[in-house]
Amino acid sequence: MMKQYREIVVGIQYIFDNSEQVNDMSKKDIIPIKRISMVDQVVHEIKNAIMNGEWKVGCKLPAEADLAKMYGVNRLTVRLALQKLSSIGIIETQIGEGSFVRSFSFSNYMEAVSDIYLTKQKIDETWALRRLIEIECATLACENPGNEELTVLKSKMEKYLQLRDSYITTGEGLEDLVEADMDFHYQICIMSHNNLYRDIYKLTWMLIRTHVKNLLTKRDAMSKQHLYFEPDGDLHVLLYKAIAAHDKETCKKIYIQILDTKPSAESADT
Incomplete structure (x- = not known):
């Protein structure tokens, strides 16, 4: 019985002595969770839809109101997402006509x-x-x-x-x-x-x-x-x-x- 008691005490002491090292290892393994804005999420979804062929080059994207309904966001979020996609050359927005998928080129x-x-x-x-x-x-x-x-x-x-x-x-x-x-x-x-x-x-x-x-x-x-x-x-x-x-x-x-x-x-x- 005394032997078992000593083993338990030694085990507890070991855990106590190495607690800081365990905590440091745990901290290294943790990957911080990044917050993604609603605009970036909509940008990501539209890009994926284009890459998957849902909307091909030359296709007109749904209206802002329809996209807002599809993604469960407001129209301002959609508008900002479309502006971002336009700025990087993935879509082209024509005043009075809507937004169209472009043929992307780094050039x-x-x-x-x-x-x-x-x-x-x-x-x-x-x-x-x-x-x-x-x-x-x-x-x-x-x-x-x-x-x-x-x-x-x-x-x-x-x-x-x-x-x-x-x-x-x-x-x-x-x-x-x-x-x-x-x-x-x-x-x-x-x-x-x-x-x-x-x-x-x-x-x-x-x-x-x-x-x-x-x-x-x-x-x-x-x-x-x-x-x-x-x-x-x-x-x-x-x-x-x-x-x-x-x-x-x-x-x-x-x-x-x-x-x-x-x-x-x-x-x-x-």
């Missing part, structure tokens, strides 16, 4: 913040990024280019050539030439049918634009000094023909030539 936001997000990046890093993204996009575009896509690409190529000739002759129109060059390469990104590549290109649009402008300006200066020569036929024309012919290897080689001259960050700050 809408990437363009808006790219000049802030990427101002400190280096030109050489942009060159490496272009090699990584654009050559892969061109390779994918070679696999199964549609007739309409090739028509668009050809149109953008012709616009680029027209502006290039004008720039070489007059020395004017550099900004328009840069935009035409960007549009040509972006069309190739579209033809890759990889939305992530396309969005990355959009994210880095302003940085790539600076790179393209520097590249064109430096090549023009080098050409006048007979230090830079393109092969027979413009590289953009050769690239278009390679894509149309499904020629991946030629496409890669041409793209490397297009990106070959790496301007320094100090050049062409005009």
